[in-house]
Amino acid sequence: xxxxxxxxxxxxxxxxxxxxPGGMGxxxxxxRDVAEKVQRVRELxxxxxxxxxxxNWWRGKDGLALGMDxxxxxxxGMLATVxxxxxxxxxxxxxxxxxxxxxxxxxxxxxxxxxxxxxIRHMEKGRVIILGAGxxxxxxxxDTAGALRAMEIDCDIMIKATKVDGVYDTDxxxxxxxxxxxxxxxxxxxxxxxQVMDSTAITLCMENKLPxxxxxxxxANSLERAVIGEPVGTVIAPDPTR
Numbered sequence: 614x615x616x617x618x619x620x621x622x623x624x625x626x627x628x629x630x631x632x633x634p635g636g637m638g639x640x641x642x643x644x645r646d647v648a649e650k651v652q653r654v655r656e657l658x659x660x661x662x663x664x665x666x667x668x669n670w671w672r673g674k675d676g677l678a679l680g681m682d683x684x685x686x687x688x689x690g691m692l693a694t695v696x697x698x699x700x701x702x703x704x705x706x707x708x709x710x711x712x713x714x715x716x717x718x719x720x721x722x723x724x725x726x727x728x729x730x731x732x733i734r735h736m737e738k739g740r741v742i743i744l745g746a747g748x749x750x751x752x753x754x755x756d757t758a759g760a761l762r763a764m765e766i767d768c769d770i771m772i773k774a775t776k777v778d779g780v781y782d783t784d785x786x787x788x789x790x791x792x793x794x795x796x797x798x799x800x801x802x803x804x805x806x807x808q809v810m811d812s813t814a815i816t817l818c819m820e821n822k823l824p825x826x827x828x829x830x831x832x833a834n835s836l837e838r839a840v841i842g843e844p845v846g847t848v849i850a851p852d853p854t855r
Contacts, residue, residue, distance in 0.1 A: 618842035717749030
């Protein structure tokens with residue numbers, strides 16, 4: 614069996630990873646597919662924390678377009694991530710993996726409050742930790758929440774798992790000749806204005822030298838390959854030549 618390169622990873626998933634027909638709601642089979650992918654990574658000895666988005670339920674910009682207060686729109690999104698977290702926890706339990714949900718907004722009847730040392734302890738005991746409700750504050754995306762939590766719980770890398778196999782110079786869905794980058798520095802990614810992750814999250818990773826990997830979650834064995842250090846997707850790091 615291959616040896617894992619990363620001891621502990623933060624997996625950032627968009628809500629669309631669990632989305633049902635039409636990109637809305639939760640498709641239980643997709644949640645189970647994600648759980649099985651993470652299970653195989655755990656078998657390599659890697660500890661896993663997950664931060665989820667909520668795009669399959671709610672996009673704050675839609676509320677803002679109709680005059681909704683920004684803080685309220687963001688709070689709705691934070692609560693929606695908790696629904697995704699609970700669904701994913703259930704999927705983990707179905708495949709025989711112990712998982713815990715912690716939330717930045719206290720909802721003690723359904724999940725633990727986020728406590729850094731408790732989250733670390735769960736992972737040390739072999740449990741997957743699912744971190745819901747973003748940072749608990751409006752005006753911050755779940756990308757930024759992922760970067761923050763990754764550093765708080767001492768992850769080796771943040772993996773942004775999407776349906777795109779890396780960072781391109783133009784939209785590959787519109788331009789068949791778009792160029793994919795294997796490695797970028799943080800400044801290169803910021804100057805390009807990459808669309809796969811917001812600039813606040815990238816800047817936070819840059820200031821703390823946390824590598825980011827952007828990869829396609831749905832390619833066969835892509836997550837395991839990423840964890841053992843094979844060239845998958847695009848790595849954004851302090852020194853792109855490393």
